[in-house]
Amino acid sequence: MSHMERQYSALVVEDDAHTRELVVFNLEDAGYRAHAAANGAEALKLLEHRVVDIIICDIMMPEMNGFALREAVQSQAKLRDTGFIFLSAKSLPEDEIRGLRYGVDEYITKPFNPEVLVARVEAVLSRRAALAKAAQLDPLTQLFNRQAGEREIRRELERIQRYPSIGTLVFLDIDEFKAVNDTLGHAAGDRALVLLAEVLRESTRSVDIVTRYGGEEFVLFFPQTDEANAVPVIERMQRRFQYLSEKHAQLRISFSAGVVEAPRDGNQFDVLCRRADEAMYSSKEHGKARVTPWRPNIRHAGRPLRTP
Ligand SMILES: [Mg+2]
DSSP: OTTOSSOOEEEEEOSOHHHHHHHHHHHHHTTOEEEEESSHHHHHHHHHSOOOSEEEEESSOSSSOHHHHHHHHHHOTTTTTSEEEEEESOOSHHHHHHHHTTTOSEEEESSOOHHHHHHHHHHHHHHHHHHHHHTTBOTTTOSBOHHHHHHHHHHHHHHHHHTTOOEEEEEEEETTHHHHHHHHOHHHHHHHHHHHHHHHHHTSOTTSEEEEEETTEEEEEEETOOHHHHHHHHHHHHHHHHHHHHHHHSSOOOEEEEEEEETTTOSSHHHHHHHHHHHHHHHHHTTSSOEEEOOTTOOOSSOOOOOO
């Protein structure tokens, strides 16, 4: 199971001991951490204190059958995103249809080939992982979308407070973006966004967080980096973006940026973002195409405060 990024865990719910052990054996053999329960009630008890990635569940069981377990899982927020496969001897089309109406990932009929079952489990998990990843990305630039980026940055800020450290947040906005769209059309505007996203991606480390925050706005977070080290990085991004946009779009496009350092300039996302935005706006006021570190005396001339 070398192609798995991490060890997945599965819960096998089955009253027939032989089948249960067979499935557990094959899952463990494939690298999964496998747990077992003999019926729905036992499974629910186990799920009270253990999170699993996927549940493989028989339908006909004493005490609590598979349908009832499925409903119980669906009704609990912390379990709702768990993968779910029905494994049943009920193999009539109406049985399968009924099972699938419970919104499960797969309905597998007995008898089954254990290796095929493991392959199906794997397919379900990789499909779910791909969907979860896609839900975090902005479709155009493939950067974090606002919601996911904000969540990641908040997580970093919490870490900075727990293990005292520093980080830099950058608010970045493409200059004259409306003019780019008006002059060259919206497709060119989109290409400029994609180009900038590429520049940001290739100029950052894997630990940095790069987010398309909205329209032509981007928010970046550099962990373990102070303002003095962040500013030259952003200036390099600026030169690269201007060079590439001129080369590809025959139009030199720039951005304005504002920088704050945490915890020096704040330790809450909203405060840092607002201050970086103020500094960015100061860059705009002073001729654009520049990077401005936030200072307590920065005054923004009439720019309405954002409510992120
Ligand atoms: Mg059974």
